Amino acid sequence: MADETKLEDHLAALAESGLRHAAPVAAERIRARGERRLRRRRAALVSGGALLAVAVTVGGLSLAWASRGPEPPAVTPTPTDSSFVPPAPAAGEEYAGELGYVYGAVAKGDTVRVTVEQLRTVRGAATPVGVVHTLTLPRGTLVEARQLGGGSPEDLDLGRLVGRLAGGPRWVFVIDYDSEGRVHSLREAYWLAE
Structure with missing residues (x-):
């Protein structure tokens, strides 16, 4: 134990x-x-x-x-001898539009120079106002086209349309200007171009 x-x-x-x-x-x-x-x-x-x-x-x-x-595609129009003044947007609007024939397109480097003949609509028909001026725009300026695009709406660069816009006044566009007088885009007014 x-x-x-x-x-x-x-x-x-x-x-x-x-x-x-x-x-x-x-x-x-x-x-x-x-x-x-x-x-x-x-x-x-x-x-x-x-x-x-x-x-x-x-x-x-x-x-x-x-x-x-690079700067945005909106550019100030080059001055011409005409009495053209870029339209200014109304209060609360982002852009002001100018209706006109766009023709005589000439490509030069990264820019395209076009002639614009201002129009106004009278009872649905386009009537010239008598103001003609030129714009020098970047080739990449946006163009909303319908008939120029083959009948279906699409966005194109201005550089692609130089050949079609090189002739005389045929294509009617609404040109959108911003508050600084720069061109923002072109919209085909296909309802008046027929």
């Missing part, structure tokens, strides 16, 4: 010793996990800050690059 008591005491001492040594190891693991978490969090914050800095830099460069791009 004495041996059993000694054995129990010895096992109790061993268990107590194991607990003393086990507790610091568990605490070390918890502390190590906490430090790893803290390092990962710091790394994520640093990389997120670096990513934000890169995004801001790239965004700023793209904005700077975009400002160096």
Whole structure:
């Protein structure tokens, strides 16, 4: 029986010793996990800050690059000897329109020079006003065409229509001017061109 008591005491001492040594190891693991978490969090914050800095830099460069791009297709008409004054949009309107024959197209580099003879509508028919002027526009100026496009409505570049508009007054367009007197687009007035 004495041996059993000694054995129990010895096992109790061993268990107590194991607990003393086990507790610091568990605490070390918890502390190590906490430090790893803290390092990962710091790394994520640093990389997120670096990513934000890169995004801001790239965004700023793209904005700077975009400002160096080509001007919009709207251009101020070249002055002529005629008494033509570009129409101004009415209050609340984005564009003002000029109705006229567009003809005599001549391509020169990146521009197209056209002659415009102003018209007005009288009982659904086009009547010349007597004002003729020329416009020099970029080849990429948007033209909303129907009959020039083969009968179906489509948007074309002015450069593609030079051959069709090179002749005399035949095609009637509404020319859209912005508030600065620049041409924004041409729209075929197919209902008057017939």
